Amino acid sequence: MKITLEDIKKAESVVRPYIHHTLLEFSSSCTKAAGFDVLLKFENLQVTGSFKIRGAANKLSHLSEAEKKAGVIAASAGNHAQGVACMAQKLGMKAIIVMPEQSPLIKVVSTRRWGADVVLKGANYDEAYAYALELQKKQGYVFVHPYEDELIMAGQGTIALELYEDDPEIDTVYVAIGGGGLISGVATGLRALNPKVRVIGVQAAGADSMARSFKAKKVELVPQTVSTIADGIAVKKPSAVMYQEFISRLCDDVVTVTDDEIARAIVFLMERAKTVVEGAGAATLAAVMNHKSSIKSKKAAIILGGGNIDLNMVERIIDRGLQVAGRIAKIQLAAPDVPGTLNRLTSLVAEKKANILNINHSRVSDRIGLRETLIEFTLETTGPEQIAEIKKGFQALGLTVIE
């Protein structure tokens, strides 16, 4: 498999009517955190809420009349599903999307909104994928692979043209790697336009085959139990072809970020850039904020790949992100079980100007003495310094801070 700048330019002329040229904007808050100029590419504001529409638009536009009549099928519980469904609707084709049975309702609803036929089948993505292939053979649909497809990759690569047009001085680009379709397209395009550009791939630590392969300089694509909040890049069975033909040749570095780092990046983007980005989309910023690559940059573009995040997940991430940043603190104390104790504690908290969100008070715990009570505070705080001060205050009152 191979794609060229020409393929991407052709894709561009085909997909332009269907997609936004998304905003590329300098972010002073990210620049401060990174130590070099950071430009954010808002693919979360793309049609369907992610870059996946670019590849789907290119692929579906290239189908023959007979194929268009037959309709398309894809397996996905995420952005690929919406990209394919949206484009099928726009081109007047039938679309069948197979999703795992446990898929979040919001994803099912969003995909159906584009008129697709959603089939819930299988306990996980692999089973849904297998079923989609089965259906495809039986019914003669066209199967649309999420990344191992030259037209899909060229479609995603149109991002490179926009980046170069908006700011030719970009010297580094951070791109998330799931299957590898996005980075293959973007790297091919940008490298052809400016051979000096460095491409840094970002994976979630819980789904890091490509990063491990890159480090080992050979394919290490053992299927793994993926575990990350960045479901958009949680690929269980990565493709050796994608590694050999693209990732290994085009990337200057491939780094990983933890879920905590991703959560913090999501919170940062909500608070400072007022924008909603999903885990896979915020992983790139997490890599920059945590200085994961040793490659130096003057002006980096950070692709925020998508914004389709379940609000239940947003709640948990806000919680986690605020905790990691020291803006919410959970403090467990063993306190003497006598009247007035809680009052002394709350007045200390008030004096230190923290806000109490919740108090749990329990006598049943093996972590405390028989005359003690276990108190857990959840506090709204300004940062780690304030938390340390409050803990010190509790200790000065003669209490044991357990955690």
Add this chain to the structure above:
Amino acid sequence: MKITLEDIKKAESVVRPYIHHTLLEFSSSCTKAAGFDVLLKFENLQVTGSFKIRGAANKLSHLSEAEKKAGVIAASAGNHAQGVACMAQKLGMKAIIVMPEQSPLIKVVSTRRWGADVVLKGANYDEAYAYALELQKKQGYVFVHPYEDELIMAGQGTIALELYEDDPEIDTVYVAIGGGGLISGVATGLRALNPKVRVIGVQAAGADSMARSFKAKKVELVPQTVSTIADGIAVKKPSAVMYQEFISRLCDDVVTVTDDEIARAIVFLMERAKTVVEGAGAATLAAVMNHKSSIKSKKAAIILGGGNIDLNMVERIIDRGLQVAGRIAKIQLAAPDVPGTLNRLTSLVAEKKANILNINHSRVSDRIGLRETLIEFTLETTGPEQIAEIKKGFQALGLTVIE
């Protein structure tokens, strides 16, 4: 007091270096909900996260050298604080911001980030305001009023120039009213550019003096106990001058929205537009989505005034939104207080494929018998049907569903 299009044009030339010309974008999801074309004006993406920087930039730029040397003072726990602080830093002036003692930490931190001297004083805005005036007299600072100031209003009015430049066919504009500075500027500018434009003011139902006055066609500005999640427009003592000179003359309608309507608009913007908007900023969209005005429109611009919302508040709003949609359920049960009960309940929940978020278990309640225990489940659910099924299941197990 009076401002003209000329004042606004002058303001424009002064503030341009300091502010963004913010995005005006057609929203297909809002258009579908409204029934007419909706363009969103993203002032939540403005420098400092709200439109307030426009007025502050104009005001502070017009100070004399002596005044600049003296420094500025303002009372605010919100966007005005950040606007003044940011501009003072950019123009090399000292800024003192007086905030009520109970102000959310995030607002204090954000204001300090711009180098301002934050003084926490008073139990509420009025007390902070009084203290700011006192300090101003003592120290000779320049007091910057949030809206009752021609330069401030002309600054906010620069939004009108951007709206008209980006789409001269806008026939209606929805603007939130707190003190009235924003709508005075925008209405003056737009009306002068296109006399046919209709201006619809939006207030929170819990802080609706201007709406009541508009309806009564006379000043009804009794100070009220304001209560709304839209803290940016929760003005306790509205100004008669602002009503008489501007609101009454420039508005075609003034409508109100409830906190639940605002909360749903915030959730809608997060899920569909991937953007974070505060209560005061989402009130305009809430008015459109709930068809609050009888004025017909073909193409309306909705100003999303700001995005500075506390993430703790976002969590609560998401919670509320998800509960209303049946995606989170709280179920209270009276259960026999014997071993094994909870186990039977959790296995039922698992069988119905709901996800347990929290369980509260208590023996102290007057709503249950002496041999019973009160159990409250918080579940993540797919919708009202699933919740009804789970409740039916509990009842089939012989339990009393209290709520």
